[in-house]
Amino acid sequence: MTHYLNHSAGNPRNSEGSFVKLRDGRIFFAYTRYKGESWEDDASADIFAVTSADGGATWSEPFPVILNTSRNIMSVSLLRLAGGRIAMILLQKTLLPDGKYIDCRPFLRFSDDETASWSDPVDVTGRPPAYLVVCNDRLVQLKSGRIMLPGSYHRYMPSGLGRGFGIFLYSDDGGLTWNEAPECCYPFQACTSGFAEPGVVELEEGRLMCWFRTGEGCQFKSFSYDGGMSWTEPIPAKEFRSPGSPLSLKRNPATGDLYAVWNDYHPARSVNFAPALARGSNYGIWTGGRTPLVAARSADNGRTWVDHAVIENAPDKGFSYTAMFFDGDDLYLGYCCGGGDASPNMLQDLKIRVIKWRELGGQER
Secondary structure, eight states, rough: EEEEEOTTBBBOOOEEEEOOOOOOOEEEEEEEOOOSOOSSSSOEEHHHHHHSSSSTSSOOOOOEEOOOSSEEEEEEEEETTTOOOOOEEEEEEEEEESSSSSEEEEEEESSSSSSSSOOOOOOOSSOOSSEEETTTOEEETTTTTOOOOOOOOEEEEEEEEBBBEEEEEEEESSSSOOOEEEEOOOOOOTTTBBBBEEEEEOOOOTTTHHHHEEESSSSEEEEEEETTTTOOOOOOEEEOOOOOOEEEEEOOOOOOOOEEOOOOGGGGGGGTTOOGGGGTTTSSSTTTOOOEEEEEEETTSSOOOOEEEEEEEEEEOOEEEEEEEEETTEEEEEEEOBBTTOOSBSSOOOEEEEEEEGGGGGOOO
């Protein structure tokens, strides 16, 4: 089952979303809806949503959730917390008084009435003006109850933004107060892209894994054995070969297996693979090399990955910023899908797709 949220006049981009299931059974998907003429990351945008009451067969008309009062809001994460309330993280961008730099940071809101209303936004960073990127669909709660939010912090430099390094924000009181873990993950000197768009997943009891987008031909990964307070030195995650694009990874509550979705930069996954796609120059559009889109499964907490399945494989399109949500037998995916004849940039259009996770090789145990 597939549903498209394509750009149109006055709505130049729809992208970067997150799912949550409401108590009445509906699936709620919030995403970034741009307005005006520009689809650039810092252009004006609001948070809209669509809902489905029939397992993704049909979706409502888009409706506003959070309207923008700053330069830009985007990259929504949704999570139902252990206590029942729904948490939302948004990136908010504000032009600083010097008119040169943009402050970018995550803000937190809560809903106690199943998304009908939201609390006022709260800055969870406590940092001075900076550029702190949090990818969509990244908010997690550990078995201990700790809420974690990984981000990539970019310092202001005379020449522009510096390389990103990983920081980890956390809350031990249901999101009411926040702190920053004492240790960061710094990129090695030759990694000019820095560590970007991190995510975190809980593995065995007491062990976490984080991952980072890089320009090194693969994701990098690091581990924590103390609830995210300290991290091992990041190493290449060669099982996740990729261009400069984010990985999405979540656990299926029905089986305990991990599922990953990413742009597998590997000839074996795509009949259309070509290195030139990294710039989209063959087609006059920008894809960032973000094709194909591939899923894989791990039954051993990420040590090995099997059942690779190609989800998308169009050479003139890009597929990325995937939101994942498991509901019974269904895996909901929401991802950018622009390009082709429809748009010059892969970030402009959005697809919601519902598939059976068993079709990806997972078997209920």
